[in-house]
Amino acid sequence: MPNPTEPIDPDVDLHVPAQRTELHLPFVALVSLGGGLGGVARYGLSLAVPGAWGLFFINVLGSFLIGMLMGIVPRPLVRAFFGVGLLGGFTTFSSYAASWSWALVVTPVCAVAAAFLGVRVTR
Structure with missing residues (x-):
């Protein structure tokens, strides 16, 4: 039985070294850099x-x-920088959900269709 004080991720077994790559500094640094750049791009486009x-x-x-x-x-690492970082910082689902408008209903449907x-x- 797992210890309830430890977080459980069913997709990752941290006892397997190959599955701990997401904890390495290059991954975290790339996601952070990409997120910052994506946020700046989002701000510019929102203007x-x-x-x-x-x-x-x-x-x-x-x-x-x-x-x-x-x-x-x-x-x-490329997917981490562009997908999680840059495009994760670029998209702003939390911002659109903060106020009620037509976008609250339409955006999720259109975003899933666009993805x-x-x-x-590409295939």
């Missing part, structure tokens, strides 16, 4: 396209690019 339309465009574009990335990039389309385009 050009403000309001709900800007958030919608950012989330759908980011989801499409994440789908494309997952379809073509096999290297974990699916991004994967399909």
Whole structure:
């Protein structure tokens, strides 16, 4: 029986050294750098396209690019930088959910469709 004070991730066994790669400094550094750059890109685009339309465009574009990335990039560190970091920082699902608008309903559906389309385009 697992110790209830320790977090449990069913996909990762930290006793297996090959599965602990996400804890290494290069991975964390790349995700952090990418997240910062993605946040700056999101801010710049939100100035050009403000309001709900800007958030919608950012989330759908980011989801499409994440789908494309997952379809073509096999290297974990590249995916960490661009997918988790840059595009994770670029998309802003928490911001759009903070206020009620048409985007609250439409964005998740369009974003999932865009991610699916991004994967399909690359395969």
